[in-house]
Amino acid sequence: MFENLKLASLGENKKTIIKIGDLKIGKDFLLIAGPCTVESEEQMLQTAIEVKKAGAKMLRGGAFKPRTSPYAFQGLGLKGLKILQKVGKKTGLPVVSEVLDTKDVSWVCEYVDVLQIGARNMQNFSLLKEVGKAGKPVLLKRGMFSTFSEWLNCAEYILNEGNPNVILCERGIRSFETYTRNTLDLSAVPVMKELTHLPIIVDPSHGTGKISLIPAMSLAAVSAGVDGLMLEVHYKPQEATSDKEQTLSTKEFAKLSAKIKKLQTFMKKL
Numbered sequence: 001m002f003e004n005l006k007l008a009s010l011g012e013n014k015k016t017i018i019k020i021g022d023l024k025i026g027k028d029f030l031l032i033a034g035p036c037t038v039e040s041e042e043q044m045l046q047t048a049i050e051v052k053k054a055g056a057k058m059l060r061g062g063a064f065k066p067r068t069s070p071y072a073f074q075g076l077g078l079k080g081l082k083i084l085q086k087v088g089k090k091t092g093l094p095v096v097s098e099v100l101d102t103k104d105v106s107w108v109c110e111y112v113d114v115l116q117i118g119a120r121n122m123q124n125f126s127l128l129k130e131v132g133k134a135g136k137p138v139l140l141k142r143g144m145f146s147t148f149s150e151w152l153n154c155a156e157y158i159l160n161e162g163n164p165n166v167i168l169c170e171r172g173i174r175s176f177e178t179y180t181r182n183t184l185d186l187s188a189v190p191v192m193k194e195l196t197h198l199p200i201i202v203d204p205s206h207g208t209g210k211i212s213l214i215p216a217m218s219l220a221a222v223s224a225g226v227d228g229l230m231l232e233v234h235y236k237p238q239e240a241t242s243d244k245e246q247t248l249s250t251k252e253f254a255k256l257s258a259k260i261k262k263l264q265t266f267m268k269k270l
């Protein structure tokens, strides 16, 4: 099942550590926070200041949004990336943003520290090859209909182009359940530890679609040994232009972050 993997499989390989400034992804816990979408400088700055204070190590914000409806807000594009970069520099947080199209990869690299490949594009092989050549770390989300084998083969596409810096992100898969937005497959954490040397993080925001479920699933992911979390956070969540039903306030994020730290201290003693 995994025999095609040459570069992504664990084998004798050492765990991948990705360095961005002082941050060592795969070694230090990677707490990524920020809104679904970049809306304004004020929104990004206020959110970034608060999440940094609460322990976030990276800022997220979408400038190109893969929306179900073509009439929904598609993101600010270049303007959004400029805001994200400016706020990242001001607060000292590295930034991650999704790239949707091969033609944008090279110039998006000028604005972000990590390129995100969204669930809907996991198997966009030309995009994977392009980010494989980009020389920036890549956060590769699991496709919503993808097996572990398919996901790891997509990581292999990026590695095969000479980019060793891939972060895997479990964000839930489609199942028959409708109460949650997706079915967050936390088994991905121990499974990936078994199969690959690449860091694995979890996104409980898209994984559940519900604010009320995010703390429990975040702590469960930490208990499973996850290398990091990606959480949607907004300084005024009720005004978020997208995904407000799964977006934590900065206060809720701070509370969760403190619990995560306590759990990590406890786990070290296990």
Ligand code: PEP
Pocket (backbone or CB within 6 Å): 036, 062, 066, 098, 117, 118, 119, 120, 141, 171, 206
């Ligand atoms: C996102 O993180 O902004 C996003 C669109 O997530 P996903 O690709 O997992 O749906």
Ligand code: MN
Pocket (backbone or CB within 6 Å): 036, 037, 206, 232, 242, 243
């Ligand atoms: Mn979102």
